[in-house]
Amino acid sequence: MRTIEWHDGTIVTIDQTKLPQETVFLEMKNVTEVAKAIKTMKIRGAPLLGAAAAFALALVSYHSKAVRNAELIGELEEAAGILKETRPTAVNLFWAIDRILSEARGFSGNAKDLAVFVVEEAQKIADEDAAANRLIGKHGAELIRDRDAILTHCNAGALATVDYGTALGVIRAAWEQGKKIRVIATETRPKLQGARLTTYELKRDGIPVTLITDNMVGYVMYKRMVDKVIVGADRIVRDAVINKIGTYAIAVLAKEHNIPFYVAAPKSTFDLVHTSADVILEQRPSEEVTHIGSQRIAPEGVNVLNPAFDITPLEYVTAVICEDGVLSKEDLVKFESNL
Ligand code: MRU
Numbered sequence: 001m002r003t004i005e006w007h008d009g010t011i012v013t014i015d016q017t018k019l020p021q022e023t024v025f026l027e028m029k030n031v032t033e034v035a036k037a038i039k040t041m042k043i044r045g046a047p048l049l050g051a052a053a054a055f056a057l058a059l060v061s062y063h064s065k066a067v068r069n070a071e072l073i074g075e076l077e078e079a080a081g082i083l084k085e086t087r088p089t090a091v092n093l094f095w096a097i098d099r100i101l102s103e104a105r106g107f108s109g110n111a112k113d114l115a116v117f118v119v120e121e122a123q124k125i126a127d128e129d130a131a132a133n134r135l136i137g138k139h140g141a142e143l144i145r146d147r148d149a150i151l152t153h154c155n156a157g158a159l160a161t162v163d164y165g166t167a168l169g170v171i172r173a174a175w176e177q178g179k180k181i182r183v184i185a186t187e188t189r190p191k192l193q194g195a196r197l198t199t200y201e202l203k204r205d206g207i208p209v210t211l212i213t214d215n216m217v218g219y220v221m222y223k224r225m226v227d228k229v230i231v232g233a234d235r236i237v238r239d240a241v242i243n244k245i246g247t248y249a250i251a252v253l254a255k256e257h258n259i260p261f262y263v264a265a266p267k268s269t270f271d272l273v274h275t276s277a278d279v280i281l282e283q284r285p286s287e288e289v290t291h292i293g294s295q296r297i298a299p300e301g302v303n304v305l306n307p308a309f310d311i312t313p314l315e316y317v318t319a320v321i322c323e324d325g326v327l328s329k330e331d332l333v334k335f336e337s338n339l
Contacts, residue, residue: 002130002163004043004051006123009062011055015042016159020200030063031056031079038086038093041191045160046234047133050092050268051126053083057100058122061115072111073104076118088280089242089309090234091271096125130163132266132323140170140230140264140321141177148174148227151184151220154244155197156232156264166264167230168201170321175207183209184220188244190288190306214246221257229254233265234309236320236332240276241312251316260318267322272335282308 004013011034015024026042028034034056037043043052060079066072080097087093100121107114144150150171154160157168164172174181183202188194195211202209212220220226229250235242241263254261271279286304290296298304320327327335 017042035082035086046090046092047129047161049090050096051162053093054096054122054125058119061118066111069111089282092268095268126162133164133169135323136264137169137173139325141173144174146179149182151226151229153186153231154188155193157201159197166232170264185211186214221253229261233263233269235271237271237274237276242309245310248310248312251312255316264321276311284308
């Protein structure tokens with residue numbers, strides 16, 4: 001099964017807050033349910049947020065009673081407003097919504113045909129993501145040597161996308177080519193996407209993985225236990241990569257130890273008209289830091305800082321792996337001018 005699927009007016013996905021202990025499927029029939037699942041991170045990961053937002057608009061269209069196009073477009077705009085308020089950083093969510101809205105506004109058929117078109121378009125966005133990840137895997141695997149040890153952060157796997165994954169897509173493709181690689185996964189405080197989701201995915205595929213805490217990255221690099229770093233991205237802007245909190249520290253350490261630092265992401269993550277100064281870095285609830293699960297670990301009333309993402313300037317990035325190939329920083333700039 002793909003991470004997200006459309007089943008005749010229902011979105012089916014997996015509740016990522018329950019993994020790896022329990023596999024619970026979520027069924028959503030309206031935009032409020034999808035928005036809540038995104039806010040609570042039952043649905044997470046930049047490309048998956050794009051697909052979920054697209055399917056949420058498909059739900060609106062599928063269940064709409066609108067008789068005129070303008071009426072349905074009004075309903076889609078209202079839903080878009082709700083979805084855009086969920087999480088501010090991953091650009092894929094905004095990209096998918098704006099793509100569907102602009103296509104819907106230019107649609108020439110009647111309301112019934114428009115509703116069908118929006119459902120098809122959402123499915124297309126999901127299919128494109130799955131296809132892009134296979135290509136990212138193919139291009140990225142060429143950079144991987146037999147017996148490489150690859151460090152990854154957070155979860156940029158099948159669970160963060162429609163299928164296969166971005167950073168984990170590269171790892172999977174190299175493994176499928178027979179390369180005997182090993183993965184080091186950081187636990188990724190505070191939401192533990194690395195410990196819970198990345199190790200789960202890799203173990204399921206039989207790919208050797210070792211879990212470390214976030215503060216062990218310097219140790220494993222100093223001890224020459226890492227050949228490459230591959231991470232995903234929530235947004236790639238003109239001057240930086242925005243990804244899970246902790247990515248910047250890993251990139252700086254990688255540079256210090258001459259370890260290549262790759263970012264694997266589909267073009268739906270590119271936002272090359274903006275710079276890092278324009279990006280809202282989501283701040284999450286303090287309980288995510290003061291508690292582990294339901295267990296309080298810090299004194300009541302302590303001040304907490306909990307940004308979900310950080311900024312890695314492009315000077316730390318060796319290359320960006322996307323569906324078009326492996327882009328150097330110079331290629332990325334050229335790509336921008338092609339837009
Ligand atoms: O807060 P999350 O779990 O949604 O953050 C996810 C990440 O930071 C991933 O690295 C990124 O979305 C890329 S996923 C292919």
